[in-house]
Amino acid sequence: MQIPLKELQFYKNFDELARDILDMAKEFMPDRLIYLTTFTDKHQVIIKLSETSREIHIIEGMVIEITETVCNRIDFDNNRPLIFEDMSKETKLDDLRKALIGANINSYLGVPILLSNGKAFGTLCAVHTDANEFSTKSIKMLQNIAKLFAYYLNLERLAYRDSLTGLYNRQFLHKYFEDSPAGGGVLFFLDLDGFKKVNDLYGHDTGDLVLREVALRLDQFVQQHQGFAVRLGGDEFIINMIDLSDKDEISQYAESLLARLSSWDTQLEALQLSVSIGIELYPPHASNLLDTLLKNADNALYRAKANGKNGYQFFS
Incomplete structure (x- = not known):
């Protein structure tokens, strides 16, 4: 079972912690736009941005058809990040080309956020308008930050979920x-x-x-x-x-x-x-x-x- 958006509003200090997570990631990638997303069955929702960007056309609260997002290509089963250092050269993204041009994104790092039950909560992403390399250190750091956020989500989830069935309590x-x-x-x-x-x-x-x-x-x-x-x-x-x-x-x-x-x-x-x-x-x-x-x-x-x-x- 995923975490519905209506549940997140009851989590203690969710907005504050989400902001702290983005600020932490920004320390390691100061030139990138960092954002948090979550998934529903059919959509991806942009929860939080590190800052408002005039160049990259992503806003908080944006809802995107999940089949039209790059994040949908992440290997959640094996908990692996997805990296595109120059999207203009990626032929396998041709079906998303129009959306990427519209958002003005040309380099992308997406890290999965997984709950303890194995379900995907969403992603922690870093993007830029230009082609850019991602260092091994920055990728690993973003993964560690995503793990910290997932740990918080799991603790909050336990407070509102029945341990046997996974339903609300x-x-x-x-x-x-x-x-x-x-x-x-x-x-x-x-x-x-x-x-x-x-x-x-x-x-x-x-x-x-x-x-x-x-x-x-x-x-x-x-x-x-x-x-x-x-x-x-x-x-x-x-x-x-x-x-x-x-x-x-x-x-x-x-x-x-x-x-x-x-x-x-x-x-x-x-x-x-x-x-x-x-x-x-x-x-x-x-x-x-x-x-x-x-x-x-x-x-x-x-x-x-x-x-x-x-x-x-x-x-x-």
Whole structure:
């Protein structure tokens, strides 16, 4: 799982540290423009620049199709930097030639920033308008700076992620409602039906595998919609979706979740493993209402289980 941009805003001193990272890199490459990027599934986002350049046409917040970026050519699997000392002579960059000319970049060093889970966060890059050589020392130094930044990202990530599943944890959910939404939305409170039997019959290792699989399916669900998934603990999960209030549409999402979590392999199928869902809508500016929302959603979840499980109920 990657780090979404909405998560970065909760990291302590992120802007300050990003600035320090760029200043440190600038000490070793004073004539280069240095910048930090992050990736989404389809885009590269320029997070921070060492300075504003009139010559190089890159700005903070710029969003670029990932297939149209040089950084997409970096070997993240083997954690290797990408170096072009004279891009005008690189025939393998012909498909990016127009974009490079538009940005006025002719030499490039891109270093991968990798998280502890092996996922690519983004890149630390140094560029210039002219063809330029990169010394072995400067390349190594940029790699070391990228490692320091990745170490910080991993520490912050641990504070907001569930260690077993990689989903967000309760702390992130509270932080989100304290700091973020002005708009309304909906909470889905999910609890697995029959999970205790999995642990009793097959052991906790199998139970952990089930929880990871549930987390994967929930993460795939929220990637397709506007929201995020949380593991509260045990076999309890939350999905938060914003700007959603139509009950018919919410019911369709609930049906989709039921379908996603009711199909298992033959071993688990015999246990009739499924999910029950309690649903609570919340109004705009609900920053101080999370405990009440969770209580109401849990109440609706209790009624869903009382009605035969593998279903959903709205709180009312």
